[in-house]
Amino acid sequence: MTTTGAHQDATGATARTWLWWGRRRSIALDVGLGLLSAFECAWEGAAFADKTALPIPIGVLFGLIVGSVIVVRRRWPIAVVLVSIATTPAEMGYLMTIVGLYSLSASDVPRRIIATLTGMSLTATLIVSFVRVGQDVSASDLDAPGVWYVPLMSGFIAVGVTLPPVLFGLYIGARRRLMESLRERADSLEQELSLLADRAEQRAQWARTEERTRIAREMHDVVAHRVSLMVVHAAALQAVALKDPQKAVKNAALVGDMGRQALTELREMLGVLRAGEGDQRQVAPVPLAAVGAAAAAAAAAAAQAGAGPSIADVETLVGQSRQAGMVVELAVQGGAREYAPEVEQTAYRVIQEALTNVHKHAAGAKVMVRLAHRESEVAMQVENGAPDAAGAGGADADLPSGGNGLVGMRERVLALGGVFVSGATDAGGFRVSAVLPDR
Incomplete structure (x- = not known):
């Protein structure tokens, strides 16, 4: 990484800025998540290539490229969510979906965009879950459950994957904005006292x-x-x-x-x-x-x-x-x-x-x-x-x-x-x- 400038942190000290990361531990966290996501997507890409008769190395390479997109989640959270939605039919990128929705909700992106992308991700996950659960039920030797089983289970899966990271991201974003507002008010009060x-x-x-x-x-x-x-x-x-x-x-x-x-x-x-x-x-x-x-x-x-x-x-x-x-x-x-x-x-x-x-x-x-x-x-x-x-x-x-x-x-x-x-x-x-x- 190369430095692009410097900024002052909350204590007033000058801190080094690395691209869009403000601290080194943020770089370590995103790179670590990128490695995990790339490994997950590579594993799932190999399985997807096996199902579709594609060469397994191509599936693995595709998974590595897709999974590494999570590294830019702080700078371009919308791009990360769109990539996760696009790869949902291939049944890959669950970690990227969860982290991308959280990053999107915690950012300063307008609420209408958050709601739209959340709805798209929920719909894509619901469709894929519906198909996958239906296939599993058909391949099972057990007695067939009721007609309500497949829609209910797919709904639980879609909601469980989509809504928790969105709600948690909204909370963290609101808390961060509140802390920034309080810090600005404290600085303003300090100036007034001076x-x-x-x-x-x-x-x-x-x-x-x-x-x-x-x-x-x-x-x-x-x-x-x-x-x-x-x-x-x-x-x-x-x-x-x-x-x-x-x-x-x-x-x-x-x-x-x-x-x-x-x-x-x-x-x-x-x-x-x-x-x-x-x-x-x-x-x-x-x-x-x-x-x-x-x-x-x-x-x-x-x-x-x-x-x-x-x-x-x-x-x-x-x-x-x-x-x-x-x-x-x-x-x-x-x-x-x-x-x-x-x-x-x-x-x-x-x-x-x-x-x-x-x-x-x-x-x-x-x-x-x-x-x-x-x-x-x-x-x-x-x-x-x-x-x-x-x-x-x-x-x-x-x-x-x-x-x-x-x-x-x-x-x-x-x-x-x-x-x-x-x-x-x-x-x-x-x-x-x-x-x-x-x-």
């Missing part, structure tokens, strides 16, 4: 990135404003230390107060994160995304408990900027009321970051802070004029900028379904506006 695992990993990566962004935004909002005011006061302290000691002492006290406030807010946030991590350690080791989700939930709970800043603290926030030398006006419209903790904190952080940006980029500029309580929303706007080149000593503070302030404000507002707009004004200043829904 895709789900990849998507879960992507979602976990996204959650980790979101959590890092959230923590960075919180750190920026808590530290940037306080430290910026501290730097401004420190610069003013340096400028007036020798000229006005009393004002220097006052500025030093303000720097200390703001530093303590910054530390307090930082401790509160880190405490929430540590609490979330402690809860996770008590349960079981989990991915970073789960820790981030727990921290976010803990932060929300802390906000609901009133631990974070609120809109009511905006006036204090504006006062701190005034103490740093900034000219700030605060205008409030509408009656103040309670909002969701997330809305309260976001409104506070937007105004806080806008004031921090004025300290960094527009020292000495006048600032207008507007806060409007509307029917179903709260709006805020922080607008500063053009920077004052000779203003308040803040220009010498050299405050660094990370470029993330506006990005963080936009993310906060959009996360709550609000609207955020920022940009330069015609007068050379800058304006930050945000609108947050009530709930």
